[in-house]
Structures are given as C-alpha cells and as structure tokens.
Amino acid sequence: MSTDVLTRSIDLARTGANTVESVLTPAAVKARGVKVLLTLQTDDPRIEAQPLYVAGIKIGETTRNVIYQATMGNTVYAWDADTGNLLWKTSLGVPINGSAAIDAHNINVKWGILSTPVIDRAAGILYACAWISSDGSGNWQTAQHFLAALDLVTGKAIPGKPLLNLEGTTYDPGYGLPVLQFRSVERKQRAALAMVKGAVIICFGTITETSKTARGWVIAVDVSKWTIAATWCSTARGSGGGIWMSAGGPAIQNDDSIWVATGNGDFDGQTDFGESAIRLRYTPAIGQAKGSLTVAGWWTPWTDDARTGGDLKGEAATRLTASALEELPKVSNFRLVPHLARMGVKPKDMGAAWGDQDLGAGGIVLIEHLGIGLLSGKDGILYTIDITNPGETGPTDLAPAKAAMNYAKLAAQPILYTYFDASVDPATPNPATLNELPANRTHHLHGTPVTWLSAIHGQMHFCGGENGNLRAWTIGPTKVSSYLGCSVEVASPAAPVPAGGMPGWSISLSANGSNDGIVWGIIPYGDANRTLTNGRLLAYDATNLARYPDGSGQIVALWDSQDWNWNFLHPKFNRPIAVAGKIIVPTYDGRVMVLGLA
Numbered sequence: 001m002s003t004d005v006l007t008r009s010i011d012l013a014r015t016g017a018n019t020v021e022s023v024l025t026p027a028a029v030k031a032r033g034v035k036v037l038l039t040l041q042t043d044d045p046r047i048e049a050q051p052l053y054v055a056g057i058k059i060g061e062t063t064r065n066v067i068y069q070a071t072m073g074n075t076v077y078a079w080d081a082d083t084g085n086l087l088w089k090t091s092l093g094v095p096i097n098g099s100a101a102i103d104a105h106n107i108n109v110k111w112g113i114l115s116t117p118v119i120d121r122a123a124g125i126l127y128a129c130a131w132i133s134s135d136g137s138g139n140w141q142t143a144q145h146f147l148a149a150l151d152l153v154t155g156k157a158i159p160g161k162p163l164l165n166l167e168g169t170t171y172d173p174g175y176g177l178p179v180l181q182f183r184s185v186e187r188k189q190r191a192a193l194a195m196v197k198g199a200v201i202i203c204f205g206t207i208t209e210t211s212k213t214a215r216g217w218v219i220a221v222d223v224s225k226w227t228i229a230a231t232w233c234s235t236a237r238g239s240g241g242g243i244w245m246s247a248g249g250p251a252i253q254n255d256d257s258i259w260v261a262t263g264n265g266d267f268d269g270q271t272d273f274g275e276s277a278i279r280l281r282y283t284p285a286i287g288q289a290k291g292s293l294t295v296a297g298w299w300t301p302w303t304d305d306a307r308t309g310g311d312l313k314g315e316a317a318t319r320l321t322a323s324a325l326e327e328l329p330k331v332s333n334f335r336l337v338p339h340l341a342r343m344g345v346k347p348k349d350m351g352a353a354w355g356d357q358d359l360g361a362g363g364i365v366l367i368e369h370l371g372i373g374l375l376s377g378k379d380g381i382l383y384t385i386d387i388t389n390p391g392e393t394g395p396t397d398l399a400p401a402k403a404a405m406n407y408a409k410l411a412a413q414p415i416l417y418t419y420f421d422a423s424v425d426p427a428t429p430n431p432a433t434l435n436e437l438p439a440n441r442t443h444h445l446h447g448t449p450v451t452w453l454s455a456i457h458g459q460m461h462f463c464g465g466e467n468g469n470l471r472a473w474t475i476g477p478t479k480v481s482s483y484l485g486c487s488v489e490v491a492s493p494a495a496p497v498p499a500g501g502m503p504g505w506s507i508s509l510s511a512n513g514s515n516d517g518i519v520w521g522i523i524p525y526g527d528a529n530r531t532l533t534n535g536r537l538l539a540y541d542a543t544n545l546a547r548y549p550d551g552s553g554q555i556v557a558l559w560d561s562q563d564w565n566w567n568f569l570h571p572k573f574n575r576p577i578a579v580a581g582k583i584i585v586p587t588y589d590g591r592v593m594v595l596g597l598a
Helices: 024-030 306-308 315-320 338-341 350-355 401-408
Strands: 034-041 051-060 062-070 075-080 086-091 118-120 125-132 145-152 195-196 199-206 219-221 225-235 258-261 277-283 291-299 365-368 371-377 379-387 413-415 452-456 458-464 469-475 481-490 506-512 513-524 535-541 557-560 578-579 581-587 590-597
Touching: 024 513, 024 557, 034 075, 034 469, 062 590, 086 413, 118 195, 125 452, 219 291, 225 291, 291 379, 365 452, 365 458, 401 578, 452 513, 458 481, 458 506, 458 513, 481 535, 481 557, 506 578, 513 578, 535 581
Parallel strands: none
Antiparallel strands: 034 590, 051 062, 062 075, 075 086, 118 125, 125 145, 195 199, 199 219, 219 225, 258 277, 277 291, 365 371, 371 379, 379 413, 452 458, 458 469, 469 481, 506 513, 513 535, 535 557, 578 581, 581 590
C-alpha cells in the first residue's frame, strides 16, 4: 500500500501523519532496523524543502514512483524512488548568495527555494516559489520571488505558465491607509505552499524586522488564469507579523479556511495582526469582481509591547549598543536572548530582548473532529485554538485584568508543552514572566506538532522543542491535552550553554490506520542555527510506552542512527517522511537519503 505526499506535513491539515503505511511497523523496525537503500545526490549543499512523493506516475513507457526535491540552489529534481535514477532536473534561475543580511548566521551557500512546493496530482503540476537573481549577480537586494509551474513528467514549464513574478503586487488595506506594495527585498519565503479553491497560497516572512515596511504577506495565485488573484498583509498599519512557521505550511480547514500564525509585530485587531493565529478566507475572482483574502477570525495571546517587560537595563543595554546589535537586520531566527545570554547578561537585565518570542515560529495543525487547532511557538506553550469560534481578541483583551477572559476564548487553557517548570504559569496575565531559560536552555518550538488518532490512546499529538525531549500527549472530547511521556534523547545535547541549540525536533509519523504508529525524528547534535552540525535520525514506537523509575512514561526508541555511526548534516527546519516502506531524509550536505528495512 502506498500514498502520495503532495505537500508539507503530508496533508493540508498539517497532521504530519501518513496513515496508509503497512510495511514500516514498530515490530519490523525493531527487529530488522533500517538501512540506506539509495543516496540521491544534488548539486546544492542545502536542502530546506521537504521531499515530495508521487506513486504510480507514468514517465515515458514506465510507471514509476517518484521523489521530487527542491533545493536552495533553485533546482527541482525528480528521481525514480525505487532505482534512484535521475529522471529530470530543472533550474529555475540564479539563486541568491548567502549573506548575514538574510540570515544572521550565514551557513547557507545559496538561497533559492526555501519552501516546500505543492503538487496538484490531477493536473500533473508541481508549484514552487523561487527566489531568483534576475540580473545574475546573486545580490539579495535586487532579487525577486517567482512562482513556477513544472510538469511532473518532464520538469518543463507548463505551457502558458511561465515564471510568474510576484514583485510589485499590491494590497489595499482600506481604513484610509495607503496601498502597500510587495517588495522581495524585505521578504523571506520559507512557509510551505498550499492549494485551495484553484489557487496556490504563498506566505512570506521578513528579512529586515527593524524596517517599518517589513511585514507578513499572503499572496493567492489563480492557477487557471495564472495571475495574482488576491493579497493580504498581516500588519498594514504597523510592521512585522512575518508568516514563516519554521517552514510549516498554512493549514486548510475542511471549509477551505486558511490558518496561519504570525510572528513578532504590531497588533490592533483591525489592520495589524502580529503574534496571532489567523483564519483567512479566499474568494476567487468572479466576473468583474476581484478576488480577496479576508480575515475571518483570530486569537492573540499577547502583544510585543506587553511581552518585553521594559527596556534593556545596565550591562545588557551597554553590550547591545557596543555590539551595534540594534543596527543588525533581525531575522526571525536570530534570537537576541541567547546571544545576550552567551555574553553573560542576566535575564533580569534583558528587558526588551525578551520580545523575540514570536508565536509564528510554530505552525498550526488542525484536528477537525474536535474543532481545534494546536499551535506553539518560541514560548514552548500550547495554545488550543477553537477553530469554530477563535474569539477575535481585541487590544483591551490583552490588558492584565482581561487576560483570563482572553485565555477563556481558547478551547482549553494554555499548558507548558515543550518543557515543564512548576514555577511558570502558562496562562499568566504578565507575559514578560514567560521568558524562561530552564536549565539554562531555550525550549522554543520550531515547527508544527504531529497528530494521530491511535487505537490505544485515542487522539494523540507529539512535539519536540529546542534542547528538550520528544513529548507525547493525548487529547479527548474535553479538548484538554494530557501528558503521556517523553524520550530519553534530547535535541542539541552538544550545544553550548547558556541557551543551547536550535531548532529542536523535526518529526513526522507513519501508521497503518490507527495502529503501528512510528514517530520519525531528526535532531541536531549542536546548534544547527549558528553552525553546520551533524544530525541524528531516530524511530520511536508511538504508543507502546515504557516507564521511567519515577513511573512517568517513556517513548521508546526502536532504532537510532547513532548506534550505526551515521553522519549527515542536520537539515534545519526540514523533516523526514515515511511512505511506501521508505523513509526519505533530506540533509544539509546535498543528499537525499532513501532508507528502508534492513
């Protein structure tokens, strides 16, 4: 039995679970282990887009199973998943040269396709968003973003669908505000693509967060007309609110609602929606009427102003000025708090540095039968969003006296998700108190939780934050999550303290319906944000928990690449997928590893 993987996190709800896998069972993996079946080599050292998989597609005279992979070098590859033969590769243009202005820790050689493409199987098209240096210089300041439509069989551009330039796209926010114009020089397109109502949905974060014009954008492209059909900006009056979700994609509800999470930015609940979970509705253009993307609900836990707890003090202010950090372009993964911590600044003196705790570091996963969405960001706190009535937080709801009422709009109260510290109140009226370094390490969640309906535990979900364990939860009709257990293994065990490493766990799940669940996870040994570091691949039994001496649950490792001295560079923000008896693992050394039972 096999399935297609046409989008990031397996499906548009972003569950991360392939539930039609019958070959890879916990018993088989434990007894036989896994081995490398194929090594697919690219010309580009960095791969941030998740691999995609199409089963039973006819190419030439042969019906094949095909792996599609986009790279940071702006190349898309197609390989036979069973033989490893390269079927085609297509270059979409000159990528951008690595620069500290794009990412504070310049470990990427090139910047091209960051996001995971989306495949329309019925139409036979792969859509990818490429960051292209049209003048060939590789300079990020003159580069632009394009949407490409490639034939799944040949890799060639679909006739009538040449590269579509997104530069200059406009958004009219109303309220007497000026019309905004999309400029690639301020954007980073990391969030995975999605499709809804015949449109490709493209979300953008920011490069220069200090810029007052750096904002989150959503662009809908009508694929039949091959035109930009609708746009939306997350902070039309203010700034910030990037939509990056650590490469996760917008989650699509059964009614075609589009859910995104925004990061650091302004909030007024009218034109500005920084630090929010937002439901958008896309209306295609009909006749003379233009298409639209409109806000149809949101929930917001705090504002950046409330979060900072005051200005930098004493030594922190001195060192910040001395290093001219205020002049640096603050990309979403810069993390000023760990930087200051490594400089020896005490948390109590950091003040405004705590503001970089963006909710948008995580993506939303939908559990439709419970009417909820799960979201966690740099807080490591789980927010259970009521997707039927998200609550529409207003500015006055964020006053300390109203905090309890705002949290009550959730389907369940916030809980500590990626770590536990009895001294921390996840539903605090003072969000500045949430910025903690338990055990001198951060516990941000970079990515989307994985969800699965298990025959043994019911509705489960899994997460793994920075410098912490893989953690398993169950959730029932009350919509309250209950902790089940965690792994022995932790992410970034070799990263320096204070602060530790990034980005935590990259996970997915395979199962045969509600049985035989396996969590597949990649973790870095060091800090994969600041340096190139080796990765570690692990397989866990999703339901058969052991017990620690204190009686708490232990998620049991079935297989561990460390036992076999495997070496591969950790693919920051990427994740493995398990499909058709294979585990497909992207790397930061240009390889795509195809694994199977030994």
